[in-house]
Amino acid sequence: xxxxxxxxxxxxxxxxxxxxxxxxxxxxxxxxxxxxxxxxxxxxxxxxxxxxxxxxxxxxxxxxxxxxxxxxxxxxxxxxxxxxxxxxxxxxxxxxxxxxxxxxxxxxxxxxxxxxxxxxxxxxxxxxxxxxxxxxxxxxxxxxxxxxxxxxxxxxxxxxxxxxxxxxxxxxxxxxxxxxxxxxxxxxxxxxxxxxxxxxxxxxxxxxxxxxxxxxxxxxxxxxxxxxxxxxxxxxxxxxxxxxxxxxxxxxxxxxxxxxxxxxxxxxxxxxxxx
Numbered sequence: 001x002x003x004x005x006x007x008x009x010x011x012x013x014x015x016x017x018x019x020x021x022x023x024x025x026x027x028x029x030x031x032x033x034x035x036x037x038x039x040x041x042x043x044x045x046x047x048x049x050x051x052x053x054x055x056x057x058x059x060x061x062x063x064x065x066x067x068x069x070x071x072x073x074x075x076x077x078x079x080x081x082x083x084x085x086x087x088x089x090x091x092x093x094x095x096x097x098x099x100x101x102x103x104x105x106x107x108x109x110x111x112x113x114x115x116x117x118x119x120x121x122x123x124x125x126x127x128x129x130x131x132x133x134x135x136x137x138x139x140x141x142x143x144x145x146x147x148x149x150x151x152x153x154x155x156x157x158x159x160x161x162x163x164x165x166x167x168x169x170x171x172x173x174x175x176x177x178x179x180x181x182x183x184x185x186x187x188x189x190x191x192x193x194x195x196x197x198x199x200x201x202x203x204x205x206x207x208x209x210x211x212x213x214x215x216x217x218x219x220x221x222x223x224x225x226x227x228x229x230x231x232x233x234x235x236x237x238x239x240x241x242x243x244x245x246x247x248x249x250x251x252x253x254x255x256x257x258x259x260x261x262x263x264x265x266x267x268x269x270x271x272x273x274x275x
Contacts, residue, residue: 004028010047017084019133020052053134055082057089062127064141067175069148069217070119076104077112078129078137085110089129096124096142122146122173146175149213149221159231159260160201168196168209170223176216183207198228206230234259 011023025047061077068074076091089108092101105113108129124142153171160166170179171194181191184207188196198205210225238256245251253266266273 017133018054020054022050022052024048024050051134053131055080055135057081057083057129057131057135057137059127059129059137059139062139062143064139064143066143067146067216068117068143069146070117072117072217074115074117075112076108076115076127076129079111083131083135087131087133089113089131091115091127091129094126096126098126101128117145119147120145122175144175146215146217147173148217148219149174149177149215151213151221151223154224155209155211155226157227157229159229160198161231161233162202163200164231166198166201166205166228168198168211168226168228170194170211170213172213172221174213174215174217178214180212180214181209182212183209201228201230203230229260231260232258234262 005026005028007024007026007028009022009024013021015021027046057078057080059076059078061075062068078089080087087109088106090106091104091108091113093104094101104115122145125145126139126142128136128138130136149172151170151172153169155168155170158166158168168181172179177194179192179194181188181196183205194211196209196211206228208225209228211223213221213223234257236255236257238254240253240255243251243253255264257264
């Protein structure tokens with residue numbers, strides 16, 4: 001029965017389908033039955049009722065580590081021994097590491113069940129199959145449910161001085177992602193990462209860029225097209241003017257500038273002013 005101390009069956013009954021029910025007296029406090037209320041008992045003598053369900057069931061597909069695409073039709077299958085053909089099986093799904101089980105069916109018959117994979121967040125999931133008599137089989141290794149590639153952050157227009165370094169980046173999610181950057185609709189050899197780096201911008205590199213993202217699941221995703229241009233040198237077109245102001249009164253300073261990707265930082269006595 002699994003305890004390390006004295007375990008004694010004091011009563012036994014067999015139901016019409018052959019499952020065994022037993023009453024056991026025990027002084028063990030470490031019963032190996034995972035669903036036993038006596039598992040944490042300490043001291044003295046305890047008694048409990050247990051059940052042994054005749055026959056076995058084992059989930060065979062998925063077996064773990066597969067990638068199933070949302071929206072696809074999949075066959076969940078299992079094997080069973082000494083169980084009648086009329087046995088109904090319950091199949092449940094939960095995120096890996098979670099106990100939030102969702103029932104897929106409670107009336108599966110035979111040895112397989114056709115399931116349309118739902119649109120759930122891409123990630124790892126666990127599955128289990130049970131019978132009303134207490135049989136249980138559960139995946140030991142999670143499998144993955146994936147959605148088609150989706151873009152979470154689009155690339156942005158970028159510019160740099162000729163000879164300068166320029167970076168384009170796209171953020172996507174999905175299983176088995178692969179990237180292909182294009183310029184003017186044509187594939188760029190070797191540009192197969194989520195980040196495209198142009199180490200030294202020249203006239204030949206100017207143009208419109210996008211990225212085609214493929215994955216285990218279809219359809220593919222294509223990013224927005226962005227412009228790569230040469231930067232305009234920064235120049236101040238209007239300098240700020242000095243002002244006289246009464247103590248405690250507000251005042252405004254302004255500057256005008258031209259150029260690409262301008263950013264401003266005001267300083268006071270050479271030190272940056274926050275904000």
